[in-house]
Amino acid sequence: MQTTRLNKLLEFLKADPSDPFILYALATEYNTAADYQQAFHYYNLLVEQRPDYVGTYYHLGKLHEKTGNKEKAVEIYRMGLKAARDKNDNHAFSELQGALNSALGLDYEDD
Incomplete structure (x- = not known):
């Protein structure tokens, strides 16, 4: 640093x-x-x-994942989804949804 x-x-x-x-x-x-x-x-x-500073949730969730607390990451991503929805921030919503899906093991692709 x-x-x-x-x-x-x-x-x-x-x-x-x-x-x-x-x-x-x-x-x-x-x-x-x-x-x-x-x-x-x-x-x-x-x-x-x-709580309306939407970018926080993605990075805080990823930090929880990095430190081994996937359950807390899922909680944070869900909070972020609500904040993004409230702000009508579709880009942040999409990124948070992807992070949530990945944390839940739902980030698969169709063959």
């Missing part, structure tokens, strides 16, 4: 602790660095503070 980028994001967070983009960027930065505890912290904070 680039310390400079992380430090800059943390400075931005101090200036505006509820900015969803900053929270998302921090979660992503920590996730990339395999600091999953911090990634979970910021993704969950974002879900609590801005």
Whole structure:
């Protein structure tokens, strides 16, 4: 993880602790660095503070899958589907549906 980028994001967070983009960027930065505890912290904070920030659900679900909690991933994907539906975000809905299907083992193709 680039310390400079992380430090800059943390400075931005101090200036505006509820900015969803900053929270998302921090979660992503920590996730990339395999600091999953911090990634979970910021993704969950974002879900609590801005449940309409639809992009969070896909990445939070994938992080749960990566850390072995498929049941929680399924729950998060379903929450994201509702949020995407509420925002009329068909692209996010489609991505979340694909992630949910994969987590449930339903990502098969016809022969």
